[in-house]
Amino acid sequence: MSALSLRGVGRRVALPGGGHLDILTGVDLDVASGEHVAVVGRSGSGKSTLLNIVGLLDRPTSGQYLLDGRPTAELSARRTARLRGATFGFVFQQFNLLPGRTATENVAAPLLYGSPGEFLARRATARAVLERVGLGERLDALPEKLSGGEQQRVALARSLVRRPRVLLADEPTGALDVDTGAAVMDVLEELVREDGTTLVTITHDLSVAARADRQFRLDHGVLSELRPGSVADLTAHRETV
Template sequence: MSLLELAGVRREVRLPDGSVLPILTGVDLSVDHGDHVAVVGRSGSGKSTLLNILGLLDAPTGGDYLLDGEPTDRLRARRRSRLRGEVFGFVFQQFNLLPRRTALENVAAPLLYSSGRAYLTRTRAAREMLERVGLGARAEQVPERLSGGEQQRVAIARALVRRPQVVLADEPTGALDVETGARVMDLLTEVTRETGAALVTITHDLSVAALAGRRFRLDGGHLSPLPAGSALAAATSARSGGTA
């Protein structure tokens, strides 16, 4: 049984004139524990909508989404919210860090909603995760005093501090230069592999997609496998250009 399974998932939006805009049209996707999956698509292709459905931030119009075998359309709002916090860690392109909080406080923030030992040891857990991403010495700095790459590493630490089963990364290198983006993806891939978390990366960048074990293209609301050769060729070209 897959950890995440989409079967014929559709997402439509009704426009003011009464017409229906299809965003996702019958998407099938399965993600197992420890998988690294990348979804490539142009701007407006529905990538973020797909990620929001996977992360229980949105619901499909039709089709089935099973989370660890449980149909998500039957989840009550409270349980949906709890699963979102327990199962998923989110990494966003724009980092979404709290501007007046230190890196340590940002990473500890998800643990404020925990209970028992997880709540009481939140500062230590956050500091350990910052050490893991190489930012232990920057723990007391606020985001504006960190570089873009450092801010993204803080965001990765925040996504991983609760030890989620799935990390959903939405254009995680989109705001970074090529070389910094490559280092961030290497780190994200390495840490999720060590923790056993599945990693789903939404990106427009074939060089980022090439790092995944399975790659898909989202186009016209339809998800299809991406040939490995094209992604790997793009990755080689991008990395060569980034180190020249």
């Protein structure tokens, strides 16, 4: 059974002057537990909307979304929020770190809303995850004292601190240079592989997409799977021209 399953999912919004805009149209997607899939597409193609639906931040206006085989359409807002917090971690292009808070405090923030046990152990848990991403020497550093790559690692640690079953990464290397981005992806993939975490990456960077088990293209709201190796072949071609 797939961890995530979308069938005919669409997202339509009303336009101020009348009419509507279809952001997603008939999206079918199955992602197995522990799999890494990447979705590529140009700006405005609907990538972030798709990620928001998968992460229960938005609802489709048509179709069906199954999470662990269970339909999500009838969930109450409260149940949806609980399920989102228990299931998903999010990594964004912008690091969104809290200014004036140390790396440890930033990573511990999601545990403030966890179980009593998570709350009491939040600092120790945060430090352990920071050590896993290679920041054991930067536990008390403020965001403004960290490099871009270090800030993204803090953001990554924060997304993993509650040990999510599914990690959703929206342009995770978009604010980084090529070498730093590759290093961050190395850390990300190592951690999700160790934990058996399902990873869905949204990116316009073909070199990032090529690292996934499967790749999809989203074009004008329509999702299609790319043939095996096609993204890697195109990336290699670009690097030689």
